[in-house]
Amino acid sequence: MAENLSDQYSEESFWEKIKKFGKKAGSKVVYSALLLFxxxxxxxxxxxxxTVxxxxxxxxxxxIDAIPDLVPIVGYTDDLGALVAALGTVAAYINDDIRQKAKxxxxxxxxxxSQDDVADIDDKFSK
Structure with a gap:
């Protein structure tokens, strides 16, 4: 499954998704994605x-998500879960420069x- 998903990733599709659905997804989802990016x-x-x-x-x-993105309120919860899991795995490589670019x-x-909205993410994944 990871191979199939990774085949779907491109920088262009990443920016397109954020531009199209970023406001709907919310600042925490977008910030998490930006940190990873x-x-x-x-x-x-x-x-x-x-790879992660x-x-x-x-x-x-x-x-194709566990919870479709169009479902009101909870549509991006699974996305945030996947992003946060990846953040936890690679947190040691997220430095202040990366945080500043994302912010x-x-x-x-x-x-x-918006930086106030994502302070808990920084607190959780800071060195």
């Missing part, structure tokens, strides 16, 4: 972390107050 792009992340990240981002992008992009989409 920027970690994957970081030159210090080993190959195995990129691609699997989680592919699940986020995939229209800057999040602020572009959700406004400067």
């Amino acid at each position: 920027y970690c994957m792009k970081d030159g210090n992340a080993p190959v195995w972390t990129k 990240i691609i699997g989680a981002l592919a699940y986020f992008i995939s229209p 800057a992009k999040l602020a572009d989409w959700f406004g400067p107050d």
Whole structure:
């Protein structure tokens, strides 16, 4: 299943999903996805972390979910679960630079107050 999902991942589809559904998914889902995306792009992340990240981002992008994204209120809960599980696995490779890039992009989409909404994610996955 992971191979099938990873075949669905592309940077273009990642940005398309965030642009199209980011507001609906919410700042926590988007911030988690951005942390993973920027970690994957970081030159210090080993190959195995990129594999984990691609699997989680592919699940986020995939229209086939355990809970369909169009279901009101809970539609992105499974996506957040997959993203948070991947964050827990690769947390050691998420540095302050990655956090700053993710927060800057999040602020572009959700406004400067959005960083308050995601503080618990930073607290949970900080070194």
